[in-house]
Amino acid sequence: MSDLRELYQQVILDHNKEPRNFQKLEGANHTAEGYNPLCGDEITVYLQVEGDMIGNISFQGSGCAISKASASLMTASVKGKTKAEAEALFHTFHKMLTGQTDSAFDPRELGKLAVFSGVREFPVRVKCATLPWHTLRAALEGKEEKVSTE
Amino acid sequence: MTTVGHPIPGKIRQAPSAGFDVEKVRRDFPILRGKAHGKPLVYLDNAATSQKPQVVIDTVTQYYLADNSNIHRGIHFLSDRATRAFEEARAKVARFLNASDPREIIFVRSATEGINLVAHSYARRCVKAGDEIVISAMEHHSNIVPWQILCEETGAVLRVVPINDEGELLVEEYAKLLSARTRFVSMVHVSNALGTINPVKQIIEMAHSRSVPVLIDGAQAAPHLPVDVHALDCDFYVFSGHKVFGPTGIGILYGKAHLLEAMPPYQGGGDMILSVTFEKTLYNVLPYKFEAGTPHIAGGIGLGAAIDYLSGIGLEKIAPYERELLAYATDTVSAVPGVRLIGTAKEKAGVLSFVLDGVHAHDVGTILDQEGIAIRTGHHCAMPVMRRFGVPATARASLAFYNTRAEIDALAGALHKVREMFA
Numbered sequence: 001m002s003d004l005r006e007l008y009q010q011v012i013l014d015h016n017k018e019p020r021n022f023q024k025l026e027g028a029n030h031t032a033e034g035y036n037p038l039c040g041d042e043i044t045v046y047l048q049v050e051g052d053m054i055g056n057i058s059f060q061g062s063g064c065a066i067s068k069a070s071a072s073l074m075t076a077s078v079k080g081k082t083k084a085e086a087e088a089l090f091h092t093f094h095k096m097l098t099g100q101t102d103s104a105f106d107p108r109e110l111g112k113l114a115v116f117s118g119v120r121e122f123p124v125r126v127k128c129a130t131l132p133w134h135t136l137r138a139a140l141e142g143k144e145e146k147v148s149t150e
Numbered sequence: 151m152t153t154v155g156h157p158i159p160g161k162i163r164q165a166p167s168a169g170f171d172v173e174k175v176r177r178d179f180p181i182l183r184g185k186a187h188g189k190p191l192v193y194l195d196n197a198a199t200s201q202k203p204q205v206v207i208d209t210v211t212q213y214y215l216a217d218n219s220n221i222h223r224g225i226h227f228l229s230d231r232a233t234r235a236f237e238e239a240r241a242k243v244a245r246f247l248n249a250s251d252p253r254e255i256i257f258v259r260s261a262t263e264g265i266n267l268v269a270h271s272y273a274r275r276c277v278k279a280g281d282e283i284v285i286s287a288m289e290h291h292s293n294i295v296p297w298q299i300l301c302e303e304t305g306a307v308l309r310v311v312p313i314n315d316e317g318e319l320l321v322e323e324y325a326k327l328l329s330a331r332t333r334f335v336s337m338v339h340v341s342n343a344l345g346t347i348n349p350v351k352q353i354i355e356m357a358h359s360r361s362v363p364v365l366i367d368g369a370q371a372a373p374h375l376p377v378d379v380h381a382l383d384c385d386f387y388v389f390s391g392h393k394v395f396g397p398t399g400i401g402i403l404y405g406k407a408h409l410l411e412a413m414p415p416y417q418g419g420g421d422m423i424l425s426v427t428f429e430k431t432l433y434n435v436l437p438y439k440f441e442a443g444t445p446h447i448a449g450g451i452g453l454g455a456a457i458d459y460l461s462g463i464g465l466e467k468i469a470p471y472e473r474e475l476l477a478y479a480t481d482t483v484s485a486v487p488g489v490r491l492i493g494t495a496k497e498k499a500g501v502l503s504f505v506l507d508g509v510h511a512h513d514v515g516t517i518l519d520q521e522g523i524a525i526r527t528g529h530h531c532a533m534p535v536m537r538r539f540g541v542p543a544t545a546r547a548s549l550a551f552y553n554t555r556a557e558i559d560a561l562a563g564a565l566h567k568v569r570e571m572f573a
Contacts, residue, residue, distance in 0.1 A: 013571075017508075
């Protein structure tokens with residue numbers, strides 16, 4: 001059970017139950033849809049990009065606790081950041097999830113996102129945590145196609 | 151195996167069906183003695199694939215140890231032994247399905263390949279624009295997509311028989327869909343996502359009254375129910391080896407001989423020919439016409455051993471034991487607060503699909519896995535079924551005759567843990 005408690009930390013369970021920024025964003029100028037065919041998780045990310053900055057962000061969709069909490073915490077983490085800062089954050093986040101914590105890895109950069117560190121013990125769930133981020137990236141790049149984890 | 155807490159008050163623990171000793175059959179399956187995450191393995195993912203008895207493992211090993219050779223063309227000792235074993239396996243499959251002739255048994259890779267073969271070599275020849283192919287709303291993707299491909303190529307139309315909220319086929323709607331335009335019916339025997347047993351004999355009779363041929367997808371039926379293609383009078387029947395306790399990579403297509411004989415080959419190559427010149431090739435007779443290239447010899451022989459094993463126990467004993475176990479599982483799991491069963495047909499086999507209020511199926515699967523319990527979560531390759539019931543995914547426990555009530559208790563106990571964690 002200890003691994004499970006690491007995976008399903010209270011912060012994650014809270015964000016699953018009451019996700020932040022969980023609505024359609026009126027006035028969004030970038031959106032993208034993401035899909036995980038393995039488990040049926042679906043997410044839409046809405047962005048209000050102002051110049052180089054993510055002015056506002058929200059999401060909608062259905063998914064497991066990991067994907068929903070990841071989306072919720074992602075929106076809180078990247079709001080007000082530049083595109084490059086968001087991309088760098090995803091890069092570090094991904095390193096943590098896949099256990100590539102080399103000398104360049106600094107968990108302090110992640111802030112609250114560090115609650116997902118337990119995911120690395122569950123390799124099949126990494127895609128759940130990264131789906132919102134891949135979808136965010138697609139929205140920033142203005143991709144029309146639905147993002148898939150497969 | 152320890153029984154996990156949360157006993158269900160007032161439940162009477164009946165003895166398993168007479169004449170079936172589950173502890174004895176469990177000893178035939180080495181993997182069931184294993185552990186997962188340090189807990190005794192509780193394997194409830196049998197609709198995805200079944201475990202293999204020692205005798206199947208030994209048969210495949212023995213083939214590679216002592217008999218390995220290519221079949222049907224060698225003149226030597228080993229080739230003769232391998233050929234005999236492979237053809238004996240074909241005869242066993244014929245008896246298993248009560249087919250009248252082993253020539254009606256085609257070895258393929260999977261039930262999926264069997265359906266594709268029929269779509270390609272049979273249906274494609276008799277379907278034109280505006281014609282209709284009838285399937286049901288509870289099909290696995292493998293009995294949807296081959297027909298969609300055919301429809302795209304020919305301009306034919308796919309018609310889908312709806313199901314009710316219990317997950318039962320609406321036979322009266324099926325009757326309405328059958329028309330002068332219907333060219334083919336392809337229907338699942340037992341639904342992999344819902345467990346529903348379809349009234350296939352009636353489905354076939356109704357189609358035949360309009361001279362429409364019928365394929366039955368028996369991938370989930372063959373492990374649980376006696377199948378008699380002669381009594382059913384189906385034109386084609388498919389099932390897969392690995393779901394009936396045999397090896398992966400081998401499946402069976404049964405077809406009535408006169409239909410198979412009139413069909414062109416599915417693939418060209420070795421073994422399926424009588425003679426080849428650059429001007430003309432003469433195709434081999436049944437069943438070899440449909441078995442181009444070296445087949446999965448070990449798989450076929452292993453499947454023969456699995457069928458011997460199943461027949462040794464007897465599906466007539468297995469079916470009532472599983473029926474009782476499923477009834478017990480249905481009561482036990484639905485007693486967990488927040489559980490909603492998906493698929494509550496009166497006639498069911500082997501499958502318990504459910505959702506847990508407030509917890510995604512994927513999270514249920516991960517937590518159960520940590521308890522050593524293997525279930526499947528997701529859409530079960532039946533996305534239209536998920537849409538019909540308005541859920542993105544379900545958790546599915548699927549049974550085999552080696553499962554026990556103690557394992558069902560462990561499942562229910564772990565579901566209580568899930569609820570506690572997500573409370």
